[in-house]
Amino acid sequence: MSLDTAEVRAERAERSGSRAYLSLFKALGRGWIRDRSQIFFTILLPLMFMVLLASVFGSGDTAASRIVAVGDVAVLDGADPDAFTVVEAFDLDEALAMMRDGDADAAVVQDGATVRIYPSATNSTSGAIAEGKLSALVDDVNVEVLSAAAPGEPVLETEVEEADGGALRPIQYLAPGILAWGVAISGVFGAAGTIVDWKRDKLLRRLRLTPASVRTFLGAKVSVNLVVAVGQTAVFLAVAALGFGLQLSAWTWFAVPLVLLGTLAFLAIGVVIGGIAQTSPAAAGLSNLVTMPMAFVSGAFYPLALSPEWVQAISYLSPMRYLNEALQSVVVYGEPPSAVLPQIGFLAAFAAIVALVSWKTFKFDEL
Amino acid sequence: MDAAIEVADLRKTYRGRRTGEIRAVDGVSFRVERGEFFGILGPNGAGKTTTLEIVEGLRKPDSGTVRLLGRSPWPHSPELTGRLGVQLQASAFFEFLTAREQIETFAELYGATKSRAAEMLDLVGLAEHANVRCEKLSGGQQQRLSIACALVGDPELVFLDEPTAALDPQARRNLWDLMRSINAEGRTVVLTTHYMEEAEALCDRVAIMDAGKIRAVGTPAGFVRDLDAPTKVTVAAGQLSGERVRELAAGETVNADETAVVFETRDPRGLLTALASDGALEGLSVRTANLEDVFLHVTGREWRG
Ligand SMILES: Nc1ncnc2c1ncn2[C@@H]1O[C@H](COP(=O)(O)OP(=O)(O)OP(=O)(O)O)[C@@H](O)[C@H]1O
Numbered sequence: 234m235s236l237d238t239a240e241v242r243a244e245r246a247e248r249s250g251s252r253a254y255l256s257l258f259k260a261l262g263r264g265w266i267r268d269r270s271q272i273f274f275t276i277l278l279p280l281m282f283m284v285l286l287a288s289v290f291g292s293g294d295t296a297a298s299r300i301v302a303v304g305d306v307a308v309l310d311g312a313d314p315d316a317f318t319v320v321e322a323f324d325l326d327e328a329l330a331m332m333r334d335g336d337a338d339a340a341v342v343q344d345g346a347t348v349r350i351y352p353s354a355t356n357s358t359s360g361a362i363a364e365g366k367l368s369a370l371v372d373d374v375n376v377e378v379l380s381a382a383a384p385g386e387p388v389l390e391t392e393v394e395e396a397d398g399g400a401l402r403p404i405q406y407l408a409p410g411i412l413a414w415g416v417a418i419s420g421v422f423g424a425a426g427t428i429v430d431w432k433r434d435k436l437l438r439r440l441r442l443t444p445a446s447v448r449t450f451l452g453a454k455v456s457v458n459l460v461v462a463v464g465q466t467a468v469f470l471a472v473a474a475l476g477f478g479l480q481l482s483a484w485t486w487f488a489v490p491l492v493l494l495g496t497l498a499f500l501a502i503g504v505v506i507g508g509i510a511q512t513s514p515a516a517a518g519l520s521n522l523v524t525m526p527m528a529f530v531s532g533a534f535y536p537l538a539l540s541p542e543w544v545q546a547i548s549y550l551s552p553m554r555y556l557n558e559a560l561q562s563v564v565v566y567g568e569p570p571s572a573v574l575p576q577i578g579f580l581a582a583f584a585a586i587v588a589l590v591s592w593k594t595f596k597f598d599e600l
Numbered sequence: 601m602d603a604a605i606e607v608a609d610l611r612k613t614y615r616g617r618r619t620g621e622i623r624a625v626d627g628v629s630f631r632v633e634r635g636e637f638f639g640i641l642g643p644n645g646a647g648k649t650t651t652l653e654i655v656e657g658l659r660k661p662d663s664g665t666v667r668l669l670g671r672s673p674w675p676h677s678p679e680l681t682g683r684l685g686v687q688l689q690a691s692a693f694f695e696f697l698t699a700r701e702q703i704e705t706f707a708e709l710y711g712a713t714k715s716r717a718a719e720m721l722d723l724v725g726l727a728e729h730a731n732v733r734c735e736k737l738s739g740g741q742q743q744r745l746s747i748a749c750a751l752v753g754d755p756e757l758v759f760l761d762e763p764t765a766a767l768d769p770q771a772r773r774n775l776w777d778l779m780r781s782i783n784a785e786g787r788t789v790v791l792t793t794h795y796m797e798e799a800e801a802l803c804d805r806v807a808i809m810d811a812g813k814i815r816a817v818g819t820p821a822g823f824v825r826d827l828d829a830p831t832k833v834t835v836a837a838g839q840l841s842g843e844r845v846r847e848l849a850a851g852e853t854v855n856a857d858e859t860a861v862v863f864e865t866r867d868p869r870g871l872l873t874a875l876a877s878d879g880a881l882e883g884l885s886v887r888t889a890n891l892e893d894v895f896l897h898v899t900g901r902e903w904r905g
């Protein structure tokens with residue numbers, strides 16, 4: 234007579250449950266490592282974006298602005314040669330042509346007391362920077378003129394201090410954004426693709442008929458994704474620091490829990506997409522449709538501060554924004570985790586809500 | 601002891617926007633005893649897979665009850681699934697794993713050893729392909745691997761959904777031997793198939809299914825006996841005179857054309873002896889009634905499986 238008490242049985246079930254978890258984790262992890270496309274999407278693609286964006290933004294704001302002076306532009310006489318490289322053009326058409334070819338950032342015409350600035354539209358970032366610097370130059374000249382006219386009067390002057398200990402080099406704001414985007418695509422594409430695969434190959438149905446529970450299987454799958462996200466973060470930050478001179482703060486380790494939380498939120502989005510899509514191309518298309526715009530409204534590739542207001546407004550709905558902000562705070566500015574509690578709260582709430590929605594709307598019958 | 605499977609009045613209707621309602625399973629009842637080799641025979645779309653999926657606990661029926669080894673397959677319980685071995689109609693594997701890794705993972709899920717996994721791989725003739733990735737195996741090899749995965753947990757009750765569908769004739773014969781031996785070890789086997797000869801060769805009892813309903817259940821031999829159909833004996837034309845043909849037919853049906861003479865007889869032994877003594881055995885073939893005739897008889901339709 235066997236004397237299995239409920240306790241003994243529960244203990245045995247628990248032991249076999251954790252063994253099942255480990256073997257599923259191993260099987261899924263192996264599958265992940267052998268899938269070259271996964272390695273490309275999670276590791277190489279974000280690094281490629283970093284190289285690309287670092288070279289695009291890297292030149293823009295450090296070099297001198299290239300100005301075309303049309304005719305005689307007196308205001309440029311006092312310009313700092315480190316800030317402006319001035320060439321002269323015969324007329325405005327010639328200056329505009331130079332800008333179209335990307336040879337100049339702005340054209341300037343001075344007509345008596347009016348200084349007209351034509352910032353480049355071809356190279357809008359450098360154009361905007363040149364415009365800002367020219368306006369500041371005009372202001373300086375005005376101040377000089379005014380103080381000469383009324384020597385006793387004090388004039389208001391602005392002084393810009395570098396608040397965070399040195400100018401932020403492009404890599405410092407690019408790296409957290411690209412990392413947040415990388416975490417997002419591997420989460421969304423990963424979950425959506427996996428679910429569509431399960432619909433096709435019926436693996437989950439087969440596993441439902443083994444003693445392992447579906448919960449164990451899903452747990453193992455999510456664990457693989459979380460481990461991948463941590464690995465992805467480590468590789469990315471290492472390359473950014475060693476290859477691109479990203480300065481890592483002492484709080485950088487806190488990127489790990491942030492990335493884990495972000496991954497949960499993006500996996501949940503991927504589950505919703507996987508529930509809707511029926512084929513792999515559909516899953517990939519929908520995932521793109523969600524992650525691409527999200528990257529642009531979250532400051533992942535382009536500073537939010539420079540984005541239009543409506544983009545900034547939408548960004549409050551995007552989990553990528555909060556992950557980006559939080560990573561930036563702890564990794565770049567070295568703020569303690571307590572400073573990013575609001576971002577953590579939003580990510581957690583977002584993950585919970587989307588997970589709940591996907592759980593409720595998911596058609597398990599299709600698997 | 602409880603029966604291995606007891607199913608009462610299962611019904612399942614699929615509702616599709618475009619397809620409308622399909623009554624895939626329409627009032628199915630049957631019982632499988634422990635140790636039995638039970639077959640479900642029917643053409644495409646008969647509802648075999650849907651029935652199996654309901655019995656296994658993968659699908660919920662609209663109505664009806666299922667008892668598996670004395671308990672309900674729903675909700676999922678490890679104690680029950682640990683005693684089942686299942687091969688689904690579509691093979692399902694972990695991506696990018698080799699055959700060995702695949703079956704070892706399943707072995708771990710069932711609490712079986714690595715040596716048991718290796719043994720099963722050998723049993724289905726895949727030992728040489730152990731290090732091949734699943735997606736690179738041929739269709740038939742995948743099917744055999746999926747059967748090995750079904751057996752690795754040492755199940756009491758084995759479900760095989762068209763296990764021989766993608767196999768070449770040699771592999772099919774090998775698998776027949778394998779299925780016979782797993783049944784001989786005392787395991788209950790439930791098999792679905794399109795093949796009449798497979799059901800006849802393997803099954804203790806067969807359920808004939810068509811359009812969501814079980815039309816008849818019985819032993820293959822019993823079906824044929826009950827059908828009481830004549831044996832068809834064919835010889836090449838030109839060996840017998842018309843008069844002799846009429847004499848041998850002895851009042852039973854006979855069809856003759858320019859190539860062959862076909863006797864339908866209830867006394868095949870007497871007829872064959874007479875043909876032999878006439879020396880008229882060229883082009884001889886003897887066809888007794890089989891499940892195909894049974895199918896025609898119970899459904900009123902020609903077999904087109
Ligand atoms: N998931 C589903 N959704 C809608 N209809 C379905 C679904 N699965 C099966 N059917 C329909 O139910 C009917 C029975 O299908 P089932 O797969 O059970 O047949 P089967 O006997 O296993 O056929 P086969 O021999 O081709 O495997 C078919 O008409 C099929 O089109």
Ligand SMILES: [Mg+2]
Nearest residue numbers: 648649650689
């Ligand atoms: Mg089927």
